[in-house]
Amino acid sequence: MISVLIPSQLQSYTEGVARLQAAGGTVDGVLEDLDRRFPGLRFRVIDEQDRVRRHMRVFANGQPVADLATPLRDGDEVLIFGALSGG
Template sequence: MNVLVPSALRSYTGAAQVQAQGDTLLALFDDLERRYPGIRFRVVDEQQQLRANMRVFVNGLGVRDLAQPLQPQDAVAIVQALSGG
């Protein structure tokens, strides 16, 4: 499936879009980690939760549950939330 990568993580992938596979979001991040070592830790914390500053959209819908099922034709976008004041 197609995965959009935010600019902050492109140093891992070298591209704005990459292909990955997985039947859940967690499996997708495991696949991304195999292909691009270090990327998973930037998105998923030690408790297997999305980091507070990260958002994931599947087919345009925001998802926080890493058990979210995925289909091969799904589009996944990883977005780094902005913060500050």
């Protein structure tokens, strides 16, 4: 299983849970697994073109994810963050 850290602004989709376990061989597979259990979660992170939304950041094992096909193994960690913006 993959450990996934959910940011506070998305925890309303996960019943208030900040850390979840998910199955999937890729980042996209993990997001799909989470979306089956928590409908609407993936759409808040990924846009209609299957890219990480502009104000979201996804990391796999501490590395920024540019490709949703990034492979994952049991024990890996995915972190989802809401990017800060402003001036």
